[in-house]
Amino acid sequence: MKKTRALKRWMTIVPLVLMSVTMAGLPALSTPVQAAVSQSFSDVPANHWAYDAVDKLARAGLVDGYADHTFQGGRTLTRYEFAIVVAKAMDNFDGASEANKELIDKLSAEFAGELNRLGARVAKVETKTNTWIGGETRFRVVGNDPSIGNKLSGSDTFEFRQRIKFWGNVNDNMTFFGRIATTGGNKFGNAEYASGSEIALDQMTVTAKDTLGFDSIRVGRSALDFITTGLIGKPMNVDGILLTNSWDKLSFKGWTGNIKTNKWDAANARYGDNDSYQFTTGQLGYKLSKNFTLYGGYYWADVPGSSDPSGKGLLNTNRGSFDSSQGWTSSVVYKMGKYTLLGDYVGSKLDRAVDLPNNPKGWAVQFSNSQAPPAMYQAVGLVNPAKKGTDAWMVSYRSVDAGALPSGAGGFDTTSVANPGQPYNVFTHSTDNVNAWFLAYQKVVAKNVVLSLEYQDYKIKDRGLTSLTKDRLDKTYMTKLEFFY
Numbered sequence: 001m002k003k004t005r006a007l008k009r010w011m012t013i014v015p016l017v018l019m020s021v022t023m024a025g026l027p028a029l030s031t032p033v034q035a036a037v038s039q040s041f042s043d044v045p046a047n048h049w050a051y052d053a054v055d056k057l058a059r060a061g062l063v064d065g066y067a068d069h070t071f072q073g074g075r076t077l078t079r080y081e082f083a084i085v086v087a088k089a090m091d092n093f094d095g096a097s098e099a100n101k102e103l104i105d106k107l108s109a110e111f112a113g114e115l116n117r118l119g120a121r122v123a124k125v126e127t128k129t130n131t132w133i134g135g136e137t138r139f140r141v142v143g144n145d146p147s148i149g150n151k152l153s154g155s156d157t158f159e160f161r162q163r164i165k166f167w168g169n170v171n172d173n174m175t176f177f178g179r180i181a182t183t184g185g186n187k188f189g190n191a192e193y194a195s196g197s198e199i200a201l202d203q204m205t206v207t208a209k210d211t212l213g214f215d216s217i218r219v220g221r222s223a224l225d226f227i228t229t230g231l232i233g234k235p236m237n238v239d240g241i242l243l244t245n246s247w248d249k250l251s252f253k254g255w256t257g258n259i260k261t262n263k264w265d266a267a268n269a270r271y272g273d274n275d276s277y278q279f280t281t282g283q284l285g286y287k288l289s290k291n292f293t294l295y296g297g298y299y300w301a302d303v304p305g306s307s308d309p310s311g312k313g314l315l316n317t318n319r320g321s322f323d324s325s326q327g328w329t330s331s332v333v334y335k336m337g338k339y340t341l342l343g344d345y346v347g348s349k350l351d352r353a354v355d356l357p358n359n360p361k362g363w364a365v366q367f368s369n370s371q372a373p374p375a376m377y378q379a380v381g382l383v384n385p386a387k388k389g390t391d392a393w394m395v396s397y398r399s400v401d402a403g404a405l406p407s408g409a410g411g412f413d414t415t416s417v418a419n420p421g422q423p424y425n426v427f428t429h430s431t432d433n434v435n436a437w438f439l440a441y442q443k444v445v446a447k448n449v450v451l452s453l454e455y456q457d458y459k460i461k462d463r464g465l466t467s468l469t470k471d472r473l474d475k476t477y478m479t480k481l482e483f484f485y
Contacts, residue, residue: 043076050110051077053103054085060100061387062092082107083114131168136161140480142417147472149422155189156419162186162199173210179203181236202236218242224259224409227281228295228331230376231344231364231398233411234259238279249287253297256280260303260408278302279409283329291335293374300326301406305350309467311423314407316433316473317465320356325349325406333374342366342376348404356465360401364412368394378415382442385450385484391443402433402465412438415456417476424473433466434473435459452480 044050057063063085077085086107089096093104108115138161144152163181170176183198190197205220219241224234240257260277283297306321307313327348334341346362370382370392382392398412405411410431415438418426430436437457445451458473460466 043078044082046076050082050107053107054082054089057085057089057096057100057103060096061389062096062100062104063088079111079114080118083111083118086111087115087118130170131166134165134167135485136163136165137483138162138480140478143477144417144419145475146419146422147470147474148468150419152417152419155187158188160186160188170206174206174208176206177203178205179236214243214245216242216244218244224255224279225375225379227253227255227283227297227299227409228329228346229333229342229344229366229374230379230411231331231346231362231400232299232329232405232409233376233379234409235379235414238408240279251285251287252283253285254282259301259406277408279406281329293333294330295332296328296330298326298328299406300324301409303406303408305356305403305407311466312425314425314428314432315356315402315465316424316428316460317356317402317462318467320402320465321354322350322356322403323352325351325403327404335374338369338371340366340368340370340374342374344376346404350403353403356403357401360404362398362400362404364396364398364400366394366396368392370394376411377438377440379411381450382440383444383450385444385448385482388444388447391441393441394439396438397436398438399435399461400431400433402462405431412436415454416458417478418474422474429474430456430458433461435461448484450480450482450484452478452482454478454480 054063086104089104090108093101096104140159142152142157142159161182163179166176166178168176179202180199181202183200183202186197201221203220203222205218205222207216207218209216211217221237221239222242223236224232224238227233238257238259240255243252243254245252257279258277259279279299279301281297281299283295285293285295287293302324304321304323305314305325307315307317307319309318311318325348327346329344329346331342331344334343342365344364348360348362350356350358350360364376366376368377368382370377372380372382372384372392376396377394382394383390400410407428410428412430413427416426416430418424418429420426422429436459438454439456440452440454442450442452454477456474456476458475459471460468460473463471
């Protein structure tokens, strides 16, 4: 059983190769694996118990490939085809019921020889295949109800995003990842402008395993996605190095790098040399039990914060500034059956603060029925795009003082939408001097197609730092359709 369960690793690495053969027995495309092994397996008799077993797994959504998840026409399958089906079921073993787990165990024992042979051949193909390509296409309709400024209208309410991803192996211990994506401001109707079709390399990393005493070392451009559960973070465009290690129940992550572009020096027409905007953090995680994990760490941010009477700056205020900041971070992950509770906290100290509290704080909580990795939405999605028909919801609340989160590292920065002419920076709109409710629902409407509905309600936390006459800042609405491939 250990050998057959080990095959799951290969099924994860090369799913496109394995699933190139349909469950109807006809190859969707010719692959080295299919050509090498299709002649190696005999037919399974039509009265074999495995047909009924796999049909039950298909109806439970643990294997797919048939138009209606059932066998068609009573056609017999080869042992090779059964090996493909069983491997797919094994990949979904953890999400199966106890009865279906017994079926998967029984099938994997029946076809153990074929699975092992298939695994060996897949391994040969995988060693010769070093690069894969995938992507994401997103369309969304957004709207808002601002207390100040103008509502979104026209093409500003229709947005798109395209991402193309590349990943693969450099050698046995080293991998690479890259992503090309359309940049911000991708509005329908802006095709004649750079903001309508401009692309950039927003992620580019090389990761080495078991190197210099660390479990992994990642270098390059990436997401700032590794501090507690998401109150601090950024989905792309941070350049630095990440170190990770783990010891039984204890884990460590440390990162340093740049999270913002240097200041523009208008007098000399260049970016300033002394404004590195360096961000550094160290974090420890401890798994107290199967359902309860704690994280804690510290950060240093050479990132200034500022505003002006018009509200144009790096804060949701009309006054105040500081040179840099540092602070404690902590979070908790608690799983209660099918529900997950996340809590995140940041306590900061501002250096050379003017007209701002010296010790701002921020916190967030999220409750959901999602089985996704433990991180705040949208740091991770709520559903697995490959599982058609599944859905999940979440509700969260966050409260962030002015300056508590370094500019460029606000984990909810990109969740906001607003008219470009509104007084406060759209990226700090949802992460600075604000109290906000966030509700979201996701459903996999077809395999690798996800529908999302989102709603946020923003209120200014400390109106005394602004020129506003009321607390409400904005309400935003979003409908989103994403395609993964």
